[in-house]
Amino acid sequence: VRAMRLSFVGELGWELHIPKDSCLPVYHAVMAAGAKHGIINSGYRAIDSLSIEKGYRHWHADLRPDDTPLEAGLVFTCKLKSSIPFQGRDRLEKQKEEGLRRRIVCFTIDEKVPMFGLEAIFRNGVPVGHLRRADYGFFIDKTIGYGYIRNPDGGVVSADFIKSGEFTLERMGVTYKAKAHLKSPFDPENKRVKGIYAEKDATYINAVEAKQKPKLTTHTMQTAAKKKSGSK
Template structure:
């Protein structure tokens, strides 16, 4: 996809060896970074990409995400043991899950799609893919029939996101993409253009949309098909800066930034993805159950600065009622929420109820100045997650 992104005006950045479009420069705008501690030269262009997905439609080239094919007679058993969520679903369903270590910490943050009875596709972030691949292979017993293959290079991936995404995609395929026929969490191979892609109704930006896994040999054709049909609709290419601002408004986590192997799902606000009573349990269940019984004294909290001007980066100190209680993990400007938005870890002196972490006077220190901030354990944007399911 590099050539297509470059032709569309991409200003590239690097992530784990991948050259990726961070933002797209309109015609006549220099394709360069002019660095600043304030609003940089790409700010307004990334804002336009952000708003395109919130209000209309955009396409993000997410080909750098890792893909592993897990298959064999015991593939379901291995993945069930490793995953905190229940991945033993019907075929053509996607499940968001964490893989835990024996101490209950998050070793990986992935999605698992069941392709058939004995075949699964696991998607992982580019920064963690090799780590996740090695971790999963270590969990396979000598007597288990299960193989794990890196198939990242066989497929490009395009995330078609926004409230108008169905309007774009439906005329291009014979598959019924209605909410009733293709609900959130479904994955299926569909025709598109002159080929077939795997479309999954899921989101990392908090809007209606489909992730398209595209065979490498037709990736340029699928890009052209989307943008030719999308031109009258105002379709825009969208970079990773905007993807980051979109996911932070929705409170979506990123392993290595917001969560790690020292953090458990209860502290990270991911308890909804833990299926405690699934048959066979999962690695780390006992430690996680003990942590639940002991209570939580640290949590990952979403913040929004009340002053719309300052820019948060990451690692800024967090104060509650004048006392330093934590740090910002990741941040970006939230163009829909109207201020810098962040995920940050907050520590209490001992186990506290959920409400404690949202109460109090919060401030985040930026270059020596403390700026008031609003705290929430629920996503500030679309807290009921209704938009992706529309």
């Protein structure tokens, strides 16, 4: 078995590369080892929900051949800070200099309404795009979606353009207020993929400040139980 430090769900995880004739024995071994930790099987839809919550892009939905790395928020994958030539470099440098005419934006909706993609995006009542993909984020406890938006005046879609607008999403003729984010509100500092789990994560702190019932992580609940019992 080859174990690779890789995660598609925004948590500290591993991908196992296994010869096909060893898949079943390895699966049973993993399940046996994890039994004491409460390991269970999860469906593939769980990956979709967790990955969109983290902000990981999916090919064919978040990404298409006509999306550039700058528009998709993936410019870190390009060697623009080096002198290395690569296909499309001139186009990216020109696009970066001129500013983006469209870009991907993360949206969250407080209302418990299912969305799956293709919902219309409005800024200040004017249509500016549609969601490419949407799902429910069970950690942040909100519907979350990603879509590319344009400036209806033909101008640059800057961070100020996004932050200054009031956004709504339309689903089946009904509009819902949405909050726009430049990146996912879940673990924006990428600590969890490194195995750094704070006692109080950002979601817990925000919930307390909003005087809502906090959504505790397993680690937080275990720590609180230890403090209550006086153990270290």
